[in-house]
């Protein structure tokens with residue numbers, strides 16, 4: 255029997271208050287007056303019409319951010335005060351958790367119970383974590399050769415451009431702005447065109463919390479126009495990008511050919527998981543349990559309910575938009591000799607729903623094993639020895655994360671040291687912690703998004719050298 259969408263989509267739509275660019279503390283139309291539609295992935299219907307920023311709007315946003323950095327009080331105020339304001343923003347995000355979780359559910363097709371339980375609390379947590387660092391960033395005193403002494407100053411890099419994707423709209427926005435603001439930089443954010451709504455909502459909350467005008471600017475719009483203008487801007491000092499490896503290369507090239515702004519990239523992944531568990535797009539299963547694993551996985555997803563992400567009974571919502579929906583179906587359609595053991599089709603007449611799709615007998619060189627699909631598609635592969643599993647797991651151009659499920663501590667230790675990836679989960683998956691640095695190896699990028707490393711991305715180190723016993727000249 256063909257799978258059906260659970261119940262009727264209720265079409266609960268939250269009130270959408272903010273749809274314009276946020277520049278210098280005000281909501282503005284784009285200079286061109288252009289707008290774009292953002293749609294509800296449950297139905298494909300338009301939910302809001304949003305200002306479409308382009309180069310001129312980015313110029314205006316950067317100008318405001320520059321002025322705030324060069325002459326405003328944000329970088330000159332105490333870290334303690336900045337921390338206090340970010341803590342206030344965390345409180346406001348919690349007070350507006352209902353609106354924000356609905357905006358992410360309607361814009362990205364994420365399960366409402368997940369945005370309520372995970373995304374919004376995590377965003378507030380992240381803010382408080384980075385707010386805590388704001389007054390604890392210090393340089394060092396250096397002994398030097400004997401004739402001189404030196405110390406280092408850690409100074410905010412200046413105006414930071416942030417370009418972000420659609421998969422965690424609020425968490426990503428907040429997690430990216432938090433370390434930038436904590437150290438006293440100002441920022442221009444380009445949210446994903448699919449999910450602009452919660453970023454604009456948070457910008458307004460930041461103003462309410464006391465972030466001065468010009469320090470935080472949001473330019474909604476498309477990648478090749480607004481995004482490219484941020485990456486190539488001569489007056490942006492650093493850019494932090496999260497998105498596909500393909501666009502990461504474009505951003506880095508734009509940064510290099512403009513003003514050599516500092517770059518950090520968190521790019522695609524094809525994270526391997528060994529032995530057991532449902533998450534992870536490449537799952538390597540030991541030979542002895544391979545058949546049973548396949549059987550149990552299929553049994554498990556048979557009861558998986560697809561439908562309205564606002565419905566608490568639902569396990570899986572729609573893909574974010576038509577482009578992504580079609581891309582996932584194209585990958586599924588390729589097959590390449592793998593055995594389809596579950597799903598494989600779109601579901602329903604409207605919206606962007608795809609069955610949970612599982613391929614077995616997947617080989618290393620198949621596209622479904624190599625490319626980042628970003629959809630409900632799992633590849634199951636067999637291995638004999640742990641050495642073979644490690645070799646296969648590393649056989650990817652990505653290195654974002656990996657997981658291992660085992661009762662053997664020695665294997666867990668060996669695997670965590672042998673896999674070339676930025677995060678290793680042992681007997682868990684997808685756990686992220688504010689103080690654990692998150693970011694990739696290899697073509698999954700460089701630069702970390704959580705932890706103290708994220709703070710240091712936005713700091714320049716300055717050495718100040720003075721003679722110890724009067725001038726030698």
Ligand code: ADP
Nearest residue numbers: 418419445446476477478481482497498501504
């Ligand atoms: P995804 O495939 O997940 O949508 P992308 O890498 O295409 O990931 O997009 C991530 C972010 O990068 C989005 O905000 C998008 O608008 C932006 N982007 C896309 N193309 C460019 C570009 N040429 N320059 C700068 N940013 C871009």
